[in-house]
Amino acid sequence: xxxxxxxxxxxxxxxxxxxxxxxxxxxxxxxxxxxxxxxxxxxxxxxxxxxxxxxxxxxxxxxxxxxxxxxxxxxxxxxxxxxxxxxxxxxxxxxxxxxxxxxxxxxxxxxxxxxxxxxxxxxxxxxxxx
Numbered sequence: 001x002x003x004x005x006x007x008x009x010x011x012x013x014x015x016x017x018x019x020x021x022x023x024x025x026x027x028x029x030x031x032x033x034x035x036x037x038x039x040x041x042x043x044x045x046x047x048x049x050x051x052x053x054x055x056x057x058x059x060x061x062x063x064x065x066x067x068x069x070x071x072x073x074x075x076x077x078x079x080x081x082x083x084x085x086x087x088x089x090x091x092x093x094x095x096x097x098x099x100x101x102x103x104x105x106x107x108x109x110x111x112x113x114x115x116x117x118x119x120x121x122x123x124x125x126x127x128x129x130x
Contacts, residue, residue, distance in 0.1 A: 011039040014053050020123050022115045026091065028054040037091035058113030060085035060127065063092065065105050075120040083127055085111055096126050104129055 011027075018025040026035045029043035030050055042049050064084040071078040081097045083105070095113075097105070110130035117123050 009039075011041065015039055018053070018055075019115065019125050022123065023055055024058065024113065024125055025053040025055050026089070027051040035087070035089040035091055037087070037093055056113075057088045059088040059130070060093070060111050060113065062105060062107060062109045062111060062127075064107075065097075067099070067102060073120070075118040075122075081105070083111070085127060097128065098126070101129055 015025060015027075026037050027039045028035050028051065029046055029048055030052055031048045032043055032046040034043055034045045035054070035056065036044065036051075043051070062083050063086050066082050068080040068082055069078050079099050081099045081102050082094065083097050084092060084094050086092050097111070111127040112130050113125050114128050115123050115125055
């Protein structure tokens, strides 16, 4: 079983738990229907403090990318292909892709979220070309 990171805030623990379960959920405002990322106390549209945790489709499109050549943690070897994607539900998220795909990455390329388990015991989300 994958574990959630211990560095979560009071607002994002359910998100990290859903990633550990392999089905990411984000906050959604019941009043406006707007998904929000990162999780926070209020809807940016309605300003409502109410929210629910709803699963996302995992579908997105690439809006930017870069390659990091430095290794920061032992379980995450360099190089890292880091992508900014716009989720089908609206929010923009920064994540990563396998570096082998660096030559295939393009603006607006469709991607899908998948989950991978790392040697440190954490499950993280990443994206693959659709």
